Amino acid sequence: MLVAGSTLNSVERFIPKFIDSYSMKGGETDELYFLFPVIEAQTETQSFELLLRYQEAISLDRLNSTFDELSFGNIATCGSSFVSTSSLWVTQQTIYTSPVISEILECEYIDGFNYATMKLVLEQFINALNKNNSPVDILFSQEESSSIKFQWTNIFPSVESREEFVESWQALEISKEIQELLLEQSICQSSQIYRRYQVL
Numbered sequence: 507m508l509v510a511g512s513t514l515n516s517v518e519r520f521i522p523k524f525i526d527s528y529s530m531k532g533g534e535t536d537e538l539y540f541l542f543p544v545i546e547a548q549t550e551t552q553s554f555e556l557l558l559r560y561q562e563a564i565s566l567d568r569l570n571s572t573f574d575e576l577s578f579g580n581i582a583t584c585g586s587s588f589v590s591t592s593s594l595w596v597t598q599q600t601i602y603t604s605p606v607i608s609e610i611l612e613c614e615y616i617d618g619f620n621y622a623t624m625k626l627v628l629e630q631f632i633n634a635l636n637k638n639n640s641p642v643d644i645l646f647s648q649e650e651s652s653s654i655k656f657q658w659t660n661i662f663p664s665v666e667s668r669e670e671f672v673e674s675w676q677a678l679e680i681s682k683e684i685q686e687l688l689l690e691q692s693i694c695q696s697s698q699i700y701r702r703y704q705v706l
Contacts, residue, residue, distance in 0.1 A: 541700035596644035613694035
């Protein structure tokens with residue numbers, strides 16, 4: 507959330523300084539994204555989320571120290587975090603454009619279910635998506651500190667392509683079957699939609 511007196515311009519001026527400082531510390535393979543909420547097709551710019559993809563645990567310390575050095579706290583305040591140590595690309599259409607639309611669902615397994623049982627449903631889901639050549643990337647992430655929480659992320663090239671995907675997917679008979687299997691194993695909160703920009 508932006509602090510009083512800060513604007514999107516404050517964030518835009520911060521980013522080049524951050525890139526220079528972070529790059530000098532290493533982390534060449536790290537990826538950092540800014541996610542701005544999309545509400546009724548409009549992008550909200552007063553709050554945002556950060557997504558860091560990394561391979562080495564030291565990257566989190568590198569990120570925090572760079573933010574501290576550049577006084578990021580004078581621009582925005584940060585809340586809770588979700589740390590995942592295991593992620594699986596359910597599909598990978600390689601949507602490389604930036605920005606993209608990122609739809610995120612926070613979910614929990616129902617008692618008696620876990621990743622092993624969910625993986626069977628994911629395989630059916632992948633087959634159905636591949637048969638229909640669906641334009642979506644899907645990332646499944648298990649939360650590090652919990653055995654029951656996971657995050658489901660759908661990535662689309664645009665808001666319009668998301669709407670087209672939802673409409674075409676719901677028209678398929680197998681979509682109802684897969685939705686029932688997912689609801690049998692997990693409970694998800696309402697999805698949050700973001701416009702995602704890649705910084706690193």
